[in-house]
Amino acid sequence: MLPAQHKRAAAFIKNLKAPAARQELPDDGVSGLYLIIQPSGALSWAVRTKVGGRPVKVTLGRYDEEGSGLGRIERPSRTQVLNITQARDLAVKVKKDAERDHDPRLLRAEKSSLQYWFDEFLRTARSTGFKGKPVKASTADEYERIIETDIKPHWKHVTDIRTIDDRDVKTLIDKLPSGAQRNAFALLSTFFRWKPVIRFIGKNVIELADAPPKPQSRDRVLSHDEIKAVWNAATACDYPFGALVKLLLLTGQRRDEIANLKWSELSETFDTITFEGSRTKNGRAHIVPLPQLATTIIKALAERPRVAISPGKMSDYVFTTIGTTPFSGFSNGKIALEKHCDPALPDWHLHDLRRTVSTELAKLRVTQEVTEAILNHKSGKVSGVAAIYNRYEYADEKREALNLWADRLQQIVIDRPRPKLVASQ
Structure with a gap:
């Protein structure tokens, strides 16, 4: 064992003889640190520790009585030279990294990656x-x-x-x-x-580097035939994308706010979503009253087997495929949905659904203040000083407006028989 006292350890190493077989000498100064002696006489430092409960061995560098000349060595390297003090300092750092589940072997190999x-x-x-x-x-x-x-x-x-x-x-x-x-x-x-x-x-x-040009502002609003095509395509789509699109169309909320929806954000009766400020784009807490049609969709999702993230622990995400993260495959989801669109929709984005809901609410004579409260968007009529003093949440008005829109949406998407043409006499 290497003595803890520096001078004694240096003298001990100086008197070492090359062994017939590889040897490891534990250090009395730092637990887990070893001096490795090869039959060739080469000397190197290694530290044994645990990452995530699993034992690992990390080569710190080669031994040299003088060391590298650097005051502090930041990471392991097979090519660097370390004296006793440097090896002990680096061993302590490596063990602290391992305690934080940072694999020091990867830090060494991938620091520049x-x-x-x-x-x-x-x-x-x-x-x-x-x-x-x-x-x-x-x-x-x-x-x-x-x-x-x-x-x-x-x-x-x-x-x-x-x-x-x-x-x-x-x-x-x-x-x-x-x-x-x-x-x-x-x-x-x-x-x-x-x-x-x-x-x-x-x-x-x-x-x-030059920033890319700012994209032109979109003003795409879906027609009633296109709304119907999207709704029917969403009905034909598998979980999770079909139901997600329907909730976007029913509520007018932002894509990621619905995609990241958690069961804990829903009321017991599934008729209200409560977003904390950390979940919204503008940092404002937001309550979304859900019409009956949206509640029915969520109840159907609740009857599905939940994705487990560990034995006995279910994922809190409403839309997820692996449990630990919310659904994010929007590009592939939209491609799958468009295969069911009849007629096909030209140049449309998911965000167009939000603009479409806003436009349809205006057609239903919903006031701009209520529409902005539904969208959690304070940039129009209620903004600036007015927004500071107007703290009314429009809870009843929002519920009434979204119920009106859900009724109108059902009228749009329902399949009505075409009138028969009667031949003239």
Whole structure:
């Protein structure tokens, strides 16, 4: 065993003889630290610890009496040299990382990889955030979706994050559809302006990249025939996308707010949704009264077997395929739905359903204040100073308006027999 006292340990190592077979000498100074002696006489440091309850062994570096000359060694490396003090300090750091379930072997191998930094970025977003508080859960989920769907598939060739420059950003953005370009660029702006990334790369990559042009504002509103086509297609679609689309069309809520809906956000009778401020785009708590047709859809979903996330624990997400995360396969879901659309719909997005609901509410003579309360959207008639003083929630009016819209929607989608033509005499 290596003595805990530095000078005695150094003298002990100096007098070691090459063994006939590989040996490991435990250190008396730091539990789990070993000096490995090879028959060739080569000496190296390793630490044994546990990650997630499983034992792991991490090579810290080679032994050298003088060490690397650096005051602090940040991560393990087979090529670096460590004296006794450096090896003990690094062993303590590695063990602390392991206690936080950060596999030090991966930290060593992937510190420069894109995957490592995206993982750290998402972990920071959910824990401490970038401005002193965690980002909203829905925002972090959207970060993860953009990374997995729009960025990583196009940057498979990147093996070291330090090789990325503004040309890689431009090439990536050019490959994306117009609707995804600005979202991806906004995420990369946050990512490459994050101080740990700047320190590691040595520059701010995004400074030289041009932001994609702002997309033109859409004004697409579905006609009654198109509303009927979408509703019937949603009826033909499997869980979860069909029911999700129907609730979007019945309530006018934002796509992610319904897609991320939790059973705990629903009232016992399934006739009300209560969103906390952390779940909404504007940070305002929002109550959505559900018409009977929406309640019927949710009751049918409640009768389905819930997805388990662990033995005896069911997922809280209403729309999910794996239990631990909400449904996010919108592109594939829309493709599947469009196969059932008759007639086919030209150039439409899920967000058009929200605009369509707003337009149909206006046709039903619902006031703008109530419509904005339903949409949780304070940018129109009730805004500015008026919004500050108007704290009325329009609860009864919202329920009445959504009931009117549900009745009208049922009239739109019902199949009526065509009148028979009578031949003239």
